[in-house]
Amino acid sequence: MDSKAIRDEFFEQYVEFYKGGPVPSNASNDFAYYLECHRKRLEKKGIQAIKKIEKIEDNIDNTFNREKQPYILDMTYKECNYETEYYKDGVFLARSDKDTETLYCNVLHKQGYVEETVSCPNCGHSAGAKTFINGCPMCGTGFKTFKFFPCVTSFYTLPKFVERSSIDKGLKNVVKFGIAAAVIVAIGVGLYNGIVNKSWGAGIFFGIIAGLLTGWLGTIFMYLGYSLFVGITAFSKMFAQAADTSDIQAARLTRKRFETDMRRYFPDFSYEYFEGKMQDLLKTIIFTEDRSNLSIYKGHDQLGYLNDVVDVEYRGGFKYMGSSVVGDVLHVRLINYVTCEVWCEEKLAKYQRNFRIEVVRRLKTQDDLGFSIHAVNCPTCGATFDAMHVDKCPHCGNPYDLINDDWVVILVGE
Ligand SMILES: [Zn+2]
Ligand SMILES: [Zn+2]
Structure with missing residues (x-):
């Protein structure tokens, strides 16, 4: 199955998930964990968040993609109307x-993957890994110490300004309206001449002339009026958007410096992959109820x-706010710009939040695209276990430290 088909199927199941459906069948187990945390938070607050993903024309x-054998990560992007209704x-x-x-x-693929x-x-029920995404199909026990491919590892949206398709639709309507007006005027003038002046020849003649004039002039005037309208709305929208996103535009200017710095340590560093990773980490930390003993977050603040x-x-x-190396650990500081919907004192409010985040990672580690915090392999005994809430191997007791495999958040502040 190709990545776009997997993505489109995922979008449909994602929408269903927020209506109460099962976890999307292609969600990686890390992503499924995040979705379940989010659902629990919504349930705890008694909020329904209904997601809509509408296709748009000519999107x-x-x-x-990013290839690192045996993995291929396809980063797909698509323009859609994405919105959420809260109840x-x-x-x-x-x-x-x-x-x-x-x-x-x-979407992450693994070459030569055979479903385990x-x-x-x-x-004791035993079956293909993918059938366990919503827990054991026989007894419902939830556990995530498995991986399957291909799978959706990350999903996030970026706001976009230009709505080309709606402008095109508007223009089509202008032309349709012009033709309709021309036909009505032509029939009217023709009937008037034919019935009142009793001259059907003149009726047809003047009808056609009047219809053509109406269609021609009418469409031109409407086109001018419509262009002016689109121009003014687009301009004011652009202006509002520019004011609204100036902090983000400025933030994105740090990208080059960030990439240059990171490639000194990780030659095949990918900005997009890192960006997706940071969003996933932050969202998972936000929606996890118990943040003590959390492998992905080692900060002191419990972030209540x-x-x-x-x-x-x-x-x-x-x-990007800078980086430094302490021993063999790389520290990266950044500010992440997000919008939060907050349910507090029986009110829903929307806030823009600029989270100061510091992440660390051991320098000798390489991106393992197939890495999953819920299915780590013990370096000592080889057992697979879920390391989200434990810091040692449950089989041999040897300590496990995520920093040897992946990014760990050590600070979230405002
Ligand atoms: Zn079972
Ligand atoms: Zn072990």
């Missing part, structure tokens, strides 16, 4: 802006104020 639909006990609360967004969806057989630790957040959208940029 941009592309893929670029509390069935009562409508708010709707996110209905605008064109670019949806990023990363997994056994349920509770009832994040427990009221019910939804998070990436605003499309992060700012």
Whole structure:
């Protein structure tokens, strides 16, 4: 199955998931974990977040990939109308802006992958790994110490300004309206001449002339009027957007410096992969209830104020604030720009939040595209275990430290 087909199927199942459906069948186990955390948070607050992904005409639909044998990561992006409606006990609360967004969806393939057989630790049921995505199909026990491919590892949206398709649709309507007006005027003038002046020859003649004039002049005037309207709205929208996103535009200017710095340590560093990773880490930390003993977060602050957040959208940029090396550990500081929907004191409110984040990683580690925190291999005994909430191998007791395999967040602040 090609990545775009997997993505489109994922979009449909993602929408269903937020209506109460099962975890999308192609979600990687890390991503499935995030979705379940998000669902628990929404349930705890009694909020329904109904997601919509509407296709738009003539959209941009592309893929670029990153290859690191045996993995190929396809980063697909597609323009869609993405929006969320929030409800509390069935009562409508708010709707996110209905605008064109670019949806990023990363699909990970593994060459030569043969689906592994997994056994349920509770009832012993054994079947293909993918059938366990929503827990054991026999007894419902949830566990995630498996991987399958291809899978969707990450999904996030970027706001987008230009709505080309709606402008095209408007122009088509202008032309249709011009033709309709021409036909009506032609029939009217023709009938008037034919009935009142009793001259059907003149009726047909003047009818055609009047119709052509109406169609021609009418369409021109409407076209001019419409262009002016589109121009003014587009300009004011652009102006509002520029004011609204100036911090992000400025933040994105740090990209070059960031890439240059990172490639000194990781020659095949990928900005997009890192960007997706940071969004996933932040969202998972926000929606996890118990942040003590969390492998991906080693900060001192228990971040209780994040427990009221019910939804998070990436605003499309992060700012690189610098990096340093301590021993053989690389520290990277950044500011991540997101919008949070917060349910507090029986009210839903939307805030732009600029999270200061510091992440660390051991220098000798390389990106392992197939790495999953929920299925790590013990370097000592080789057992596979879920390391999200434990810091040692449950089989041989040897300490496990995520920093040897992947990025770890050590600070989240504002
Ligand atoms: Zn079972
Ligand atoms: Zn072990």
